[in-house]
Amino acid sequence: MADTIQNNNVVTPTKKRICPKESSPNDDFIVKKLATWEDPVSALANARHEFGEHGGVNMSIEASATFTVMEPETLSRMFTGELGPDRDFFIYSRHFNPTVLNLGRQMAALEGTEAAYCTSSGMSAISSVLMQLVSSGDHIVASHTLYGGTHALLAHFLPRSSNIATTFVDIRDLGKTKEAIMEGRTKVLYFESMSNPTLTVADIPGLSRIAHEKGVTVVVDNTFAPMVVSPARLGADVVVHSISKYISGGADIIAGAVCGPTSLVNSLMDLHQGAFMLLGPTMNAKVAFELSERIPHLGLRVKEHCHRALVYAQRMKKLGLKVIYPGLEDHPDHYLLKSISNKEYGYGGMLCLDMETEARANKLMDVLQNQTQFGLMAVSLGYYETLMSCSGNSTSSELNQDEKATAGISPGLVRMSIGYNGTLEQRWAQFEKALSKLQDSGLFSKK
Ligand SMILES: Cc1ncc(COP(=O)(O)O)c(C=O)c1O
Numbered sequence: 001m002a003d004t005i006q007n008n009n010v011v012t013p014t015k016k017r018i019c020p021k022e023s024s025p026n027d028d029f030i031v032k033k034l035a036t037w038e039d040p041v042s043a044l045a046n047a048r049h050e051f052g053e054h055g056g057v058n059m060s061i062e063a064s065a066t067f068t069v070m071e072p073e074t075l076s077r078m079f080t081g082e083l084g085p086d087r088d089f090f091i092y093s094r095h096f097n098p099t100v101l102n103l104g105r106q107m108a109a110l111e112g113t114e115a116a117y118c119t120s121s122g123m124s125a126i127s128s129v130l131m132q133l134v135s136s137g138d139h140i141v142a143s144h145t146l147y148g149g150t151h152a153l154l155a156h157f158l159p160r161s162s163n164i165a166t167t168f169v170d171i172r173d174l175g176k177t178k179e180a181i182m183e184g185r186t187k188v189l190y191f192e193s194m195s196n197p198t199l200t201v202a203d204i205p206g207l208s209r210i211a212h213e214k215g216v217t218v219v220v221d222n223t224f225a226p227m228v229v230s231p232a233r234l235g236a237d238v239v240v241h242s243i244s245k246y247i248s249g250g251a252d253i254i255a256g257a258v259c260g261p262t263s264l265v266n267s268l269m270d271l272h273q274g275a276f277m278l279l280g281p282t283m284n285a286k287v288a289f290e291l292s293e294r295i296p297h298l299g300l301r302v303k304e305h306c307h308r309a310l311v312y313a314q315r316m317k318k319l320g321l322k323v324i325y326p327g328l329e330d331h332p333d334h335y336l337l338k339s340i341s342n343k344e345y346g347y348g349g350m351l352c353l354d355m356e357t358e359a360r361a362n363k364l365m366d367v368l369q370n371q372t373q374f375g376l377m378a379v380s381l382g383y384y385e386t387l388m389s390c391s392g393n394s395t396s397s398e399l400n401q402d403e404k405a406t407a408g409i410s411p412g413l414v415r416m417s418i419g420y421n422g423t424l425e426q427r428w429a430q431f432e433k434a435l436s437k438l439q440d441s442g443l444f445s446k447k
Pocket of ligand 1: 121122123124147149150192196221223224241242243244254255256380395
């Protein structure tokens with residue numbers, strides 16, 4: 001009897017097999033869908049819908065560390081790689097787990113890659129994939145504007161632990177980026193689709209072209225722009241995510257993902273050489289289930305984050321504030337983003353206000369949180385509440401003064417992840433009230 005009945009991408013469960021004997025390839029659907037990938041929301045709707053063991057509309061959680069077999073020979077066939085998850089054979093949940101694999105399928109559909117697998121944090125996804133692709137003595141070229149943790153990994157941790165050096169460049173300068181690539185030695189070009197915190201937008205097609213000319217793998221962190229930008233569809237080889245942000249949306253889970261070719265995901269799980277298998281950045285199946293329930297409304301959430309960020313940025317600019325938002329026409333990357341983004345999602349849910357000094361930035365955040373309740377002083381992003389932090393002394397504090405200056409991080413830069421709870425006008429009134437208070441205290445003067 002067939003284990004599943006497949007009809008228009010819907011997989012109806014019949015009886016859960018205990019000991020699969022016949023091949024039941026269930027991964028190749030992603031490869032087929034890749035050819036027709038149009039945008040993230042359609043791809044997610046086209047992806048296989050996994051039902052629960054008893055016909056539940058939601059998938060079951062395979063909360064097992066280990067998996068049983070009926071015949072002793074099966075174990076050794078799984079360990080040689082002859083029988084794998086593509087045929088519904090699972091060994092142990094630090095290796096593939098069915099629930100985490102299902103979340104991986106959603107991530108692959110979202111990013112338009114052949115495959116994906118999820119990890120316990122964004123940093124573990126980033127460090128694992130870099131250690132997989134780059135060996136001792138090799139070299140990475142990376143953007144000089146990156147999340148502080150990633151910058152520290154590349155600038156300090158990898159040179160010490162693994163003899164992997166990184167050259168940081170201004171990726172807006174394609175010529176300089178090309179020059180920094182040492183043919184044969186440089187293995188990865190690494191950057192963020194939209195940089196944390198400066199919101200510069202990467203020319204993904206151009207950067208991918210120059211990297212590929214020199215045989216270099218392009219790895220893009222798309223944490224700031226899921227749905228808005230699809231790096232793999234623009235030429236990147238690998239997309240990494242901190243799922244802890246927009247994809248989770250709840251500010252309650254730390255998680256990550258690596259999206260890319262099936263061969264890369266399989267190499268990460270290799271029993272002898274795989275960074276996922278051997279470093280063990282494993283996602284729990286219960287967490288994978290929780291996250292998989294949130295991906296279907298990611299598109300709706302992102303649209304509202306982006307809509308409000310655009311409206312606020314336009315209004316803030318009118319008030320004479322120094323606002324950085326790629327949705328504004330005077331942002332240097334506005335037209336680039338317009339040309340590479342998926343239509344209808346907007347320009348991202350993050351904006352920055354440059355208050356010039358740390359004292360003014362702190363005062364603004366203090367009033368916005370403690371007097372007018374516009375948002376919360378907290379790092380991270382993608383939450384339904386607005387989150388605000390002064391990047392220089394928080395999420396970019398790993399960069400020294402020179403590195404911050406090179407990256408364009410002013411000491412008074414307030415990064416805001418614009419939330420969507422409350423009404424837009426209610427929140428805007430709270431923002432304006434806070435500005436009036438700052439005016440009263442002489443810290444801000446309206447245009
Ligand atoms: C752009 C970016 N990438 C990666 C990370 C790391 O993700 P995680 O906190 O899930 O490890 C962060 C965290 O702030 C981030 O902003």
